[in-house]
Amino acid sequence: MVDWEALWREALYGPSGFFTRGEVPADHFRTAPLVGAELAEALLVLLDRVDFALGRPARLDFVDVGAGGGELAAAVRAGATGSVAARLVVTAVDVGPARSLPGVRWTAALPSSVHGLLVGHEWLDAVPCPLVVGPVSHPWLDRWWPVGEGERAEVGEPRDAAWADAVSRVARGAALAVDYGHVRADRAAGRYAAGTFAAYRGGRRVEPVFDGSCDLTAHVALDACAEAAGGDRVLVSQRDALAALGLSGAVTAAAGPGWLAAAERASRIAELRAPGGLGSFGWLLHGVGVPVSSLLPPLPPWRP
Template identity: 45%
Template sequence: MRAALYGSDGFFVRDHAGPARHFRTSVHASPLFAGAMARLIERVDDGLGGPAAFDLVDVGAGRGELLTTLLPMLPGGLRERVRPVAVELAPRPPGLDPRISWRREIPADITGLLVATEWLDNVPIDVVETDEDGELRKVLVDRHTGVETLGGPADAADRFWLRRWWPGPGRIEIGWPRDAAWAEAVSSVRRGAALCVDYGHRRAERPPLGTLTGYREGRQVTPVPDGSCDVTAHVAVDSAATAAGHPYKMISQRKALRALGIDGARPPLDLARTDPAAYLRALAAAGSAAELIDPDGLGAHWWLWHEIDVSIRDTMTP
């Protein structure tokens, strides 16, 4: 999985068009998502007392779409103080706003906001499966065909994690690498907040057959790890939340975006009579908002929120 996604010919580094060509995230769906992030940034900035420099770090930045859309939405005074950083293994895309710093590693001593939108689901993991004798064995996969076989027994670290976080037999996606990645990311925030937005599940709702899948050209495909497609699995969000070592809030994207002013409500019909053009614009915005908060789609994402050495008002309170 690591080679397929991040190797020299991996999925996230080989395609100049970036992930947007293959799958649709909240960032790609509508600028309303960036607008909600802008309002959240203002709240974090208020909580920090308006620091001279506000670090805005986007982990798994794709081709910089979120930062590019978001920066012009910030109020002037805050926009001048923001230091935008895109963390991504792919090369810096041509034409990117020169204000955006591009790097492969998460910076240390962040004062501001770290956000990771659909990043943890692409942190490589192992999969184990219960064999006919009830033993947990690693799932091996042919890199070119995607054909799976059972290999050796699960590692001690895998067993330790699953005893707490993934009860019962079946096909298990080992989550501790994501826990470690998220804990390291959150530890880089000295003061401020960290936000993870991703598909996920909690202990009582683990899928017995797992969630590992692939995406290519906008379609769900067999997750063949040859670099030609995205290989992804949902995140054990409760495990990641606990591993970060800070208090957290965890709610659905639907509830979070509604708390930030995105409700998907249709504009009043009176507007169609008095200002038809404005009505059509508002109707289009309502459609975009509905996609972002769809409980069977992007609205089902989890928002995992940590505040570090700061208290932030009205954060994602429905």
């Protein structure tokens, strides 16, 4: 039997792997940190709420897991102001070559202890996992993704373990996973009967190969990740979360010199919140020693 998970892992993270050699998402597909500074702005609002809940500690962490080119970490560092900026320690975690970014620490391993906010932005979708064709009997599949004859699926156990480990690194604060994915109700209904495993190269979807030449990815069972990490948590859409953090996209500037900049900003926010696009991403937020209700108001449950 082919060990697809091992092939996937070698293709991305082996000695000559796609990410190991320094490929970055910006060269292969559009992602929210590339749209503009607005995602970082929203995360800084969330970070400030975490900071307040922690009592404004002497050190405040922001950890970007699966940092890629470091765009998100750099934008958070650049956008921080006042007391938060003075106490903020920004760490980018990625297996690729370290990048020199002002005010950003670079590491290949997750920190052992985080006091602040840990974010895995489109990280879990790049965690390799077994690929199967049904019918298959497996405890994880039986619980989370029943598959019938000829149906394809990805066994999300490695993602569950990776996310549970990441959340466990947060001593106090919050952990946020942002990704495209699915929930059990849709999987059980056969919406994903063809599976979601895919490959991208140079901005285009291509046939998956395991030679390190393309990004290999699959949607994330965020509901399973939520249960694996446990604790106080909420799973909502990016569209709703960004609105709750102050990004509505409305153009409020009057006609004049500021109108064009306001309209451009509104366009970027609209892209981040677009239904069926980035706005349909799931935000899985865990509070650790901090109530999730103090970070986000009640929002509708996520359904991609």
